[in-house]
Amino acid sequence: MTSVGRELSNPPLDGISNLRFSNHSDLLLVSSWDKSVRLYDATANILRSQFLHSAPVLDCCFHDDSSGFSASSDNTVRRLLFSSNKEDILGTHDAPVRCLDYSYAAGQLVTGSWDKTIKCWDPRGASGQHHTLVGTYPQPERVYSLSLVGHRLVVATAGRHVNVYDLRNMSQPEQRRESSLKYQTRCVRCYPNGTGYALSSVEGRVAMEFFDLSEPSQAKKYAFKCHRKSEAGRDIVYPVNAMAFHPIYGTFATGGCDGYVNVWDGSNKKRLYQYSKYPSSIAALSFSRDGRLLAVASSYTFEDGPKPHEQDAIYVRSVNEIEVKPKPKVYANPPA
Template sequence: MTAVAVAPPIVGKELSNPPTDGITNLRFSNHSDHLLVSSWDKTVRLYDASANVLLGEFKHGGPVLDCCFHDESSGFSASGDATVRRLVFNYGKEDVLGKHEAHVRCVEYSYTTGQLISGSWDKTIKCWDPRGASGQERTLVGTYAQPERVYSMSLVGHRLVVATAGRHVNVYDLRNMSQPEQRRESSLKYQTRCVRCYPNGTGYALSSVEGRVAMEFFDLSEAGQSKKYAFKCHRKSEAGRDIVYPVNAISFHPIYGTFATGGCDGIVNVWDGNNKKRLYQYAKYPTSISALSFNRDGRLLAVAASYTYEEGNKPHEPDSIFVRSVNEVEVKPKPKVYANPPA
């Protein structure tokens, strides 16, 4: 992919009261500019990103590795203490939906089916019905074995994509979880960091520790698979050698279907996947980008600048959350320009 433009050095508005250790994820609500944030400091925080106000906070017994919204005032968390929790911020209440046998790495709530899906390093995913009373036996819908530890998950419609260690990718239909709809292997050679489904439901993007992103499609026909490709990103040349950075985060724009990537180089890029072009590169952030999220109308982008220990335990910048306004020119695909326009 080729670069088109570089943004001026404006990183966005920095939120007050950020987490104090390792931001693992952040997500905008589908209904407002509320932002849910999980971190290694054992907390889940809820912010009003537009007003720059911390609305609430829950403390867990272990690092919180993921979070997602349920509705405007409640969400779910995945914890290193092996619990899956429901958090109700306006009442200050939480309960444990259930447990895994090891760290819970991912949580996703399906608005289509009303289920919560959790993925763990115990090599399982579990589906929960959060509408029932608390307690594992009353809320657990099913447990499904995975080939390896779950690293990342993503939902679109009825489809769930699960990326695990060992470069495995399982694609499920939430209406029939008895076995994967597709069993795949990542087309990237190195460990998966993030998977995110296309908003139009046709496929998913997968990133790796080796500075690459793969664009994949669910359609298994020859024509469908001919569209897939991978590209290099988040790398630089220095003294005649390539320095490669893990790609930690992917977030799709809800209107245009373009997407942002964030890497351990502290850079956020915006890509037009259909036309195979980089649309924008934002000014470098203070440290690694650990998570990204566009808000519901794509006018805001939340960026977690949080050191991910890719270079070991060393002095680093404190964790920060930046919320930047997004201009249309940064995310809207540009029309193709023909050397000889068709008649």
């Protein structure tokens, strides 16, 4: 077992809602229930800038290394300018904004809200103007999680609905699906190679899904149990809050309310690694762009209601190849 990694100084003071590495550097953006968005230099362990909103911040993402976006429970979508520490409101939803991501392929910001809509924004519009809205797309239920790969957008909502879109034609979903997991969706993440997505639930399971609707492709899909333990003859099951794909190897990490981070080889259906237990629930995970660092948010997610808990912390750990690289298949009788 290796250590949990290096703890970043100046962490958020209340639940961490998400963290993300930049696509261009080792900058790390962190959103929190303490109404802040923090920008860290993860390698130097420096808090570079901080933004304070009027309400808890539920998600954040980068635009580039000079700006980012945040999703707030005050229904606003904000643009953050790192160098000047200024922010402006890009637009609003009719309820808290739960998740967002920036599409480099489409040059648009995609936001999902508890108002049961997805909105797409062109952030190149005039500062502070609402006319940057590209479109509003109704969803069957409150949006819990979304993920992008290329021009594809996957939206996971309450009621176990999953909608798959092509960002070039948002008039209707390409596919309307139902989660193959029986319980509430916690997180959805697209495979880096663009062939499908992983879905996690509150009931200690992950489903591996594929976009291609042909029979051979659909035959490859499966679900597996994780983040659970047996105690005194009964199964204790933990929500799987977070997933992150390794950008080089396509393996992925899961984080649960059990305080563990596991690394999986989805193609070979194997667990590659389990890191040492963290002090609290794993609220969010992100690999750096080169896959050499993994940021882990250890932060109580109130799965057992209000109670005394460990202080929120962000750990940045160096990733060894052995932890994330798929192992070659071993044949019982090697080919001659």
